[in-house]
Structures are given as structure tokens and as C-alpha cells.
């Protein structure tokens with residue numbers, strides 16, 4: 065019997081755990097450790113501040129389906145790992161493994177600039193999304209300028225763009241759009257770079273959205289400081305703001321940085337190969353955001369990162385599962401797919417409108433890439449949410 069411990073049970077880790085168990089059957093014991101009992105469909109958090117979704121609509125307790133599929137689930141926070149003795153230390157005891165999958169996602173670097181944590185909102189956690197909802201209720205009583213964007217070194221610009229267009233629509237619904245100067249700030253070299261060096265027609269499309277919705281924008285800027293009623297940019301421009309939402313950079317979680325033997329990068333990500341296996345420990349694997357992904361473009365005036373989206377997170381979970389099964393069966397031909405060669409499949413919500421981003425690979429060179437706007441309704445994003453929650457709730461991890 066081989067024991068695999070998976071840390072982190074979201075897009076990457078839940079997929080990896082279920083796939084190892086599905087493929088390894090009785091020969092494989094799988095223990096999934098997550099500090100949260102819930103599976104949360106993070107992409108729909110952008111709708112929570114505006115009341116379009118409640119947290120309960122986009123999350124569920126994952127224990128029952130994991131148990132049904134034969135995966136042991138432990139709610140605990142992993143503190144560190146000693147890869148030399150194959151031991152994971154958690155706040156609920158120690159776990160020994162034959163294989164370890166690290167799928168712990170990101171930690172948000174709020175201290176990227178003074179005042180970001182105190183005065184800017186962040187929508188990427190349930191708490192953050194609910195606090196943002198409360199702040200918007202207050203904002204309605206005394207509307208004024210709004211700044212939305214991403215800070216230097218951020219990589220998840222897509223979610224901030226989505227929130228921007230959703231806020232614009234919300235302001236119109238509240239009949240206060242005329243009272244609000246809306247600003248978009250981004251470290252990207254140009255609109256729609258997205259940390260993937262853009263998509264055909266992407267910049268033109270985003271420029272036309274900005275002009276159509278009367279949104280002021282600044283590219284190639286970072287945040288020097290956020291104060292109660294203003295955002296000071298790295299070029300010293302001061303933007304007044306009654307409500308600020310920023311996407312800070314993501315870094316690796318404390319569990320990784322507390323485990324120096326993992327030789328994580330300075331930003332806390334794991335230096336795995338295209339087979340997602342650690343180069344120094346053949347029984348340690350990483351999937352999802354925990355993976356180090358080298359920058360696929362030359363950094364511009366203001367640094368920013370590449371996005372690590374849901375589809376490649378799920379895919380790398382599958383690749384890791386397949387490779388662990390191959391290794392336990394004595395095979396040496398491991399499946400390899402570099403992060404940037406995984407197909408690009410993303411839907412950007414634009415406030416009951418949407419843009420589909422499809423490409424043969426996430427990073428260039430791509431043989432085919434297209435952005436398809438849908439101005440009628442954001443039904444693809446809604447369908448994707450319903451599909452992903454259905455698939456995960458039923459433990460159908462092998463589906464795309």
C-alpha cells in the first residue's frame with residue numbers, strides 16, 4: 065500500500081487526491097489535508113460584494129464526497145515538511161507519506177505597499193468579499209471616485225478587470241454612475257496583457273470597453289501608498305478614491321517557506337519540472353498555484369507576474385496523479401506538460417457580458433488564440449461555475 069498525502073484541497077489538490085484514489089484503488093491510501101472544510105469556487109467571489117452570489121451558493125463541505133470516493137480528509141493546517149524523513153507536521157499531528165503533493169495555493173502579499181492592507185479592499189477571500197460588500201453599502205451613501213486595479217508584481221489581473229466591469233454596471237444600477245470617476249490602474253505594459261503577453265485584439269477590445277464605459281486608466285503604474293481617500297501611484301500621481309479595490313501579488317504560503325529543504329524560490333513557489341516532480345525529492349510533487357512558473361515575457365517598466373488560473377491548476381493536479389500512479393507501478397516514462405503549454409481556457413466576466421479567451425497554449429508561441437466577446441449575457445461564466453461545482457461536488461475529477 066502506497067500512502068500519498070495531499071496538502072490543499074482546492075482546484076489542484078482535490079483533483080489530485082481524487083484522481084490518485086480513482087486510479088490507484090485499493091493499492092493507494094490518500095490523505096487530503098486542508099485547513100478549510102469547504103470547497104470554494106473562487107472565480108465567483110467577484111460577484112459576492114455586489115450581492116449576486118452568497119458564499120453558500122459557491123461552496124460546499126468537501127468531506128462527504130471525499131469519504132465516498134475513499135479519500136481520508138483531515139481538517140488541519142500544515143506547518144512544515146521534512147522531506148528527508150517524509151514527515152508533514154500539522155497543527156493536528158504528524159503524517160508520514162510515500163508521496164507528497166503540495167497544492168497549497170497562494171498567500172496574498174498585502175504589504176506590497178503601505179496602506180494596501182488597511183485602506184484597499186481585496187475580493188479574493190470570503191471575508192474580503194463580504195467586507196467589500198459592506199464597504200460598498202456605505203459608499204452608496206456618499207459616492208465619489210473609485211480606484212480598482214492591480215499592484216506591482218500582481219499576476220491575477222483578470223479578476224480585477226472582472227470586478228472593475230462589474231462595479232461599473234453596479235454603479236449604473238444604483239443610479240450613481242454619474243457621481244463616480246472610475247479609475248483602472250495596472251502594472252501591465254498595455255491593457256489586456258494579462259501576464260501572458262496579451263491575446264489577438266485584446267488590447268483593442270479592452271481600450272474600447274474603457275472608452276464605452278467611461279473608465280480612466282493608467283498602465284505601467286504601481287502603487288506607492290494607499291491612504292483613506294487616495295491612492296498614490298509610483299509615478300507620484302495622486303488619485304482621489306472613496307473606494308479602492310486592489311489585487312496584490314501572490315506568494316507561496318508559510319508552509320512552503322517554513323520548509324527550507326524544499327528549496328522554494330524567493331517568492332515561495334516550488335521548483336518542479338514539467339512532470340511537476342521536485343528535482344531533489346522524487347516523492348515530492350506540486351500542483352496548481354504552488355508551482356513555480358518562470359515569467360514568459362520580459363518584464364516591463366513596472367514588474368508584474370503571470371496568472372495561475374483554474375484550468376492549469378486542475379490539469380497539473382491530474383498530471384501529478386497520473387505520474388504518482390506511474391511511479392508506483394515502476395514506470396519511468398512520466399507525463400510532462402510545461403505550465404505554459406497547457407491550453408488557455410478562460411472566461412472574463414464583464415458585468416453581465418463576457419469575453420472568452422481560448423488558445424492552444426497559455427503562453428506564446430501559440431498556434432491559435434482568440435478572444436470572443438459576448439455582449440448579451442455572461443452565461444458561459446455562469447455555466448462554468450455550475451459545471452465546476454457539480455463536477456467537484458460529485459467527485460468527478462477526471463472530467464475537464
Ligand SMILES: Cc1cc2nc3c(=O)[nH]c(=O)nc-3n(C[C@H](O)[C@H](O)[C@H](O)COP(=O)(O)OP(=O)(O)OC[C@H]3O[C@@H](n4cnc5c(N)ncnc54)[C@H](O)[C@@H]3O)c2cc1C
Nearest residue numbers: 072074075076099106107142168169188223352353373374
Ligand atoms: C478573485 C479571484 C478570481 C479568479 N477568477 C478566476 C477565473 O475566472 N478563472 C480561472 O481560471 N481562475 C480564476 N482565479 C484563479 C483560481 O482561483 C486559481 O487558479 C485556483 O484557485 C488555484 O487552485 P489551487 O488549488 O492551486 O489553489 P487554491 O484554490 O488557492 O487552494 C489552495 C488550498 O490549499 C489550502 N491550504 C493552503 N495552505 C494550507 C496549509 N498550510 N495547510 C492546509 N491547507 C492549506 C487552502 O485552504 C486551499 O483550499 C481567480 C482567483 C481569484 C483570487
